[in-house]
Amino acid sequence: xxxxxxxxxxxxxxxxxxxxxxxxxxxxxxxxxxxxxxxxxxxxxxxxxxxxxxxxxxxxxxxxxxxxxxxxxxxxxxxxxxxxxxxxxxxxxxxxxxxxxxxxxxxxxxxxxxxxxxxxxxxxxxxxxxxxxxxxxxxxxxxxxxxxxxxxxxxxxxxxxxxxxxxxxxxxxxxxxxxxxxxxxxxxxxxxxxxxxxxxxxxxxxxxxxxxx
Numbered sequence: 392x393x394x395x396x397x398x399x400x401x402x403x404x405x406x407x408x409x410x411x412x413x414x415x416x417x418x419x420x421x422x423x424x425x426x427x428x429x430x431x432x433x434x435x436x437x438x439x440x441x442x443x444x445x446x447x448x449x450x451x452x453x454x455x456x457x458x459x460x461x462x463x464x465x466x467x468x469x470x471x472x473x474x475x476x477x478x479x480x481x482x483x484x485x486x487x488x489x490x491x492x493x494x495x496x497x498x499x500x501x502x503x504x505x506x507x508x509x510x511x512x513x514x515x516x517x518x519x520x521x522x523x524x525x526x527x528x529x530x531x532x533x534x535x536x537x538x539x540x541x542x543x544x545x546x547x548x549x550x551x552x553x554x555x556x557x558x559x560x561x562x563x564x565x566x567x568x569x570x571x572x573x574x575x576x577x578x579x580x581x582x583x584x585x586x587x588x589x590x591x592x593x594x595x596x597x598x599x600x601x602x603x604x
Contacts, residue, residue: 393451393473395420395564397458398466398539399481399533400517402491405459405555408481410574411557412456415566419444421457426508433508436461440511461512466493477564482562483553497522562580 395417399405409420419425426432439445447469451457458481462469470478477576483491499505499513500522514522521527539552549563557568 392448393441393454393457393469393476394507395456395458395479396466396469396473397456397463397481398535399458399463399479399551400488400593401460401463401513402488403481405463405481406576407553407574408479408551409456410576411560412455412458414569414571414574415561415564417456419452419454419456421451422459423461426461427506433506437508437511439465440516442509452590460517461508461581464512464516467542470542478539478543478548479563480536480548480550481553482536482550485533488532489525489529492494492528493525497528552577 395412397405397408399408401423405422406424409422409424412418412420424516426436435445435450439450445465445468450603457463457469466478470476496509496513500509500518500579505514514520518528536550540548542548549559551560556573561568
């Protein structure tokens, strides 16, 4: 059963947060990494994006937390389905966020090589098929922030900015602060590209710019 629901967009430190939550005992944590390699999960999320009624307990069976898309788009439904779960809004400066998106996810969406899920959920649902409109994309990001913050009180919601470290997260989740440093990850990529028969692998030390994080 989910105990933590991430409501922040991709490229707001979601992979670092995934690692942090797992270090604190809220693992496994669902992320696009769980979806992209699995045709079955990709199909399930495409159906949900198309309006199918989800069985959230089945989708998140075995998971204690979720961050990143695709689940982050459904934070309202998930918050209602799991009323005792905490809500975690990962954030970063809007301009810095857009710069990261522009080099990664938006590049993929504009290329035409995005997976069906990326097209249905991120391009269509999140950004209204306006992946080339910088102002619209930033406005959508900021609107999500306002809506999440308006929906929950401080007892249920933590707004977490990149670089805040362990203390606010541990206080919010009532856990001890680890001795290890807070994880920092530049998402290497489990890509949201549409599948091909063969794709080159990502070598050690390289990063594929097409993964949410």
